[in-house]
Amino acid sequence: MTTEPIPDQPRRKVKNFSLLSNRAGAAFLTPAGLLVSVFVIVPFFWVIFVSFTNRTLLGKTALSPEFVGLANYFALFDPSNFFQRGQFGFSLILTTQFVLASALLGQALLGLLLAWLIQTVPAWVKRITETFVIAAWILPEVVIGFAWFAFLDRDQGTLNALLTGVGLPKGDFLLKQPFWVIVVFNTWRGAAFSMMLFSSAFSSIPPSYFQAADVAGASSWQKFKDIGLPLIRGHIVTDLILITMWTFNTFTPFLLTNGGPSYRTELVSIYNYRVAFHDFQFGKGAAVGVIMMLINLAFALIYLSIGRKKKKG
Amino acid sequence: MKLTLPAFIGRIAFSALAALIGAAFALPLLWFLFAPFNARAELGLAIPDPWTLANFVTVFGNNFAVQALWNSLIQSVGGVILVGAAATLAAYALSRSSLPGKGAVTYVLLLFSSVVSGSAAMVPIFLIVSAAGLIDTHLAVILTFAGGLLPTAMFILRDFIDSIPKSYEESAMVAGASPVQAFFDVALPVIRPGIVVVVVWGFVNIWGSFLIPFILLRSDDQMPASVAIYSFYSEAGTPIVTLLAAYSLIYSLPVIALYLFVSWKFGFRFFGGIKA
Numbered sequence: 001m002t003t004e005p006i007p008d009q010p011r012r013k014v015k016n017f018s019l020l021s022n023r024a025g026a027a028f029l030t031p032a033g034l035l036v037s038v039f040v041i042v043p044f045f046w047v048i049f050v051s052f053t054n055r056t057l058l059g060k061t062a063l064s065p066e067f068v069g070l071a072n073y074f075a076l077f078d079p080s081n082f083f084q085r086g087q088f089g090f091s092l093i094l095t096t097q098f099v100l101a102s103a104l105l106g107q108a109l110l111g112l113l114l115a116w117l118i119q120t121v122p123a124w125v126k127r128i129t130e131t132f133v134i135a136a137w138i139l140p141e142v143v144i145g146f147a148w149f150a151f152l153d154r155d156q157g158t159l160n161a162l163l164t165g166v167g168l169p170k171g172d173f174l175l176k177q178p179f180w181v182i183v184v185f186n187t188w189r190g191a192a193f194s195m196m197l198f199s200s201a202f203s204s205i206p207p208s209y210f211q212a213a214d215v216a217g218a219s220s221w222q223k224f225k226d227i228g229l230p231l232i233r234g235h236i237v238t239d240l241i242l243i244t245m246w247t248f249n250t251f252t253p254f255l256l257t258n259g260g261p262s263y264r265t266e267l268v269s270i271y272n273y274r275v276a277f278h279d280f281q282f283g284k285g286a287a288v289g290v291i292m293m294l295i296n297l298a299f300a301l302i303y304l305s306i307g308r309k310k311k312k313g
Numbered sequence: 314m315k316l317t318l319p320a321f322i323g324r325i326a327f328s329a330l331a332a333l334i335g336a337a338f339a340l341p342l343l344w345f346l347f348a349p350f351n352a353r354a355e356l357g358l359a360i361p362d363p364w365t366l367a368n369f370v371t372v373f374g375n376n377f378a379v380q381a382l383w384n385s386l387i388q389s390v391g392g393v394i395l396v397g398a399a400a401t402l403a404a405y406a407l408s409r410s411s412l413p414g415k416g417a418v419t420y421v422l423l424l425f426s427s428v429v430s431g432s433a434a435m436v437p438i439f440l441i442v443s444a445a446g447l448i449d450t451h452l453a454v455i456l457t458f459a460g461g462l463l464p465t466a467m468f469i470l471r472d473f474i475d476s477i478p479k480s481y482e483e484s485a486m487v488a489g490a491s492p493v494q495a496f497f498d499v500a501l502p503v504i505r506p507g508i509v510v511v512v513v514w515g516f517v518n519i520w521g522s523f524l525i526p527f528i529l530l531r532s533d534d535q536m537p538a539s540v541a542i543y544s545f546y547s548e549a550g551t552p553i554v555t556l557l558a559a560y561s562l563i564y565s566l567p568v569i570a571l572y573l574f575v576s577w578k579f580g581f582r583f584f585g586g587i588k589a
Contacts, residue, residue: 019482020492025410032403032463035395036422039460040429043437050436110334117331125328129335136338138572140521142539143345143561146546149356150348150554151341156357158344188338220323249430251524255543269432276436277528285436292433300427304420 044293050286057280065283072287086263088288091271095248098183098267103247106187108240111194116224118195119202130195137192145255148185149174174257178265182253189252190243197239201232234306241303245296268292348558356554368559378560380534381541385564388454388526388537389519395459396466396515397508403463404470405496405504409479419471426464431524442529449531457529458519466511473507474500510579513571520567538564 020028051072055065082089114133118126136144151158152173160170173181205228213223251269253259259266259274266274268288276285344358349368351361372378407415431438438457439448447453481503482495490498523539530536536544542564545557 019479019486019495020406020410022410022412024492025406025412028402028406028410029412032399032467035399035456035460036425036463038441039438039457040422040425040464042441043434044425044429046437046440047434050440114331114334117327117334120324121328121331125331125335129331129338132335132338132342134572135342138517138568139342139565140523140539140568142521142523142542143565144341146542146557146561147341147345149546150344150558153356158340158358161357162340188341191338220327245427249432251432255523258547272432272435273524273528276439282436282440289433289436292430293428296428296430296433297424300424303427304424 047286047289047293050283051290053283053286055282055286057277057282062282068283072284075284076287076291086266088268088271090263091266091268094179094264094266095268098179098186099244099247102183102186103190103243104240106183107190107194107243107247108236110187110191111239112198112236114191114195115198115202116228118199120220133192133195136188137190141189141252142255144189145252148256152181175261178257178261182257182265182267185253185256186247186250190246194239194243197235198232201235202228205231237306238303241299241306245299245303248295248299249292345558345562348555349562351555353555368555369563371556372560372563375556377533378538378541381536381538382564384451384535385520385537385539387451388458389516391451391455392458392462392519393512393515395455396462397512399459400463400466400470400511401501401504401508404467404474405500407467407471408474409482409500419468422464423468426461429461431461431522435524435528438525439528448529449535451535453529454519454526454537457525458515458522461525462515462518466515469511469514470504470507473510474504477503506579510575513575517568517571 050065052067052069053065054068054071056062076088078087081087083093084090114129118129121129150156154160154170154172154174159173164170171177209227209231210223213227218226249269250267251273253265253267254270254273257265259270269292272285272288272292275281275288344356347359347361350364350366351359352363352365352367406412407419442448442453442457445453447456477500482490482492482499485495485499486492520537521539522537523543526537527540527543530540538560542557542561545560546554
């Protein structure tokens, strides 16, 4: 950094006047800069580096890992077992289905429906519904995991008690339909965000639009389709990108199913955990991390470019 | 305005549907409202008869459980102090100085923070913490969270500071205050609400987190409550669910209290929505 004396700043254009000198500014940025560098930026590059080694948690290769080139990536993308259960391809496909079903269909649609419903229902219905939807979202993930564990219990769980109450057979959902369990679980857990985003978008539409439609005799569905939906298109895109990123990275289903039974709920985040911390293959785990980050990068770039356009336009 | 009959039926149908969805969301949580107060609750839903606080007494008599709550507090408060202080200084610099390239810094930070998530970066984070010799320490969790939460905290605060007129500090400096004095005596009190939001948001994030402490900590006496609860119900043997329910409720209370505080003070909008 050049340390030229700053000549009479206040007398120059007001725009260039800054309250904080460059030196003070740099000092103010240092603590945050250090922390972010060490725990955000270095991991990004380190994970790439480690993914080219055979590093393990224990043993000789823990201390002196060897460079193995692309071997970890070849192992991940081995066509002979790529789609087998417990392999990388299986968990990638599983994660894609999980994101499509629980984020894009589940959270976004349910959030949209809820946001529309609570605009028109009486205040007390709105408040009670909102309370439970938001509670599902703000409570700590471990508590939620445990609550669902109890809820789904085969012999005593509330769900089976309800099912038998109306004459339906009991189900052992965690064992028999584990994928659908985590889909419903994630929809339940995350719908609040979409609901709130859409709800604030709907309430920013001038009420006169809807009043005019009322006068013309429009139904609720017509108002939703022709006024509400087109006006919140930007919010829908934002919502879809954000919930896709979060759902793609989520580790919470681990608390409910541990990735099992027999790898049937092993999302990529859980696969990454198992390979690195259960099988101790850090190099391979790092390669999974790199691929996850590349996918995150693609979504982040889309998100940021949309955000920039919005700021300009 | 008079409602026509179809419109009236529509209203009722809407309310019924909203109530039904609300009930579906409530179902998995209802058990939590009752089980902690039930002397012999099982995993099933049952109204306590009689209501009892014995489970809470037992939880507070369990050293491991209390220690874990204490650990959660150390890690959350430590992390939040670091995030709050570092983010305030940095956001102020980004807003008020004319450092070259600060726009680019902001952009790159936003990009990195959304790319490097805990679940994608667990291997390098473990290796960094391990290289620093910090595995199984509170400091490891505190530093990792501070680093991870900082980019977002800086954005929230920078937005906030940008919205405050510079004339406050300018007039202080005209009156002879140094820039540092202007920051501490003039700007800081004004941006306090922004700091409160960031601190509450950071606290809830660290308090509720599972993966990072699960990876970085080994021994029982370092574990936060999230990991303790998980090990209580996931490990072999039948968990004593009444105690676990009571413990989970105690563990959730700070989050609920902070949520109520924020919605009362600021109006709840997207607080907590930005996950680390």
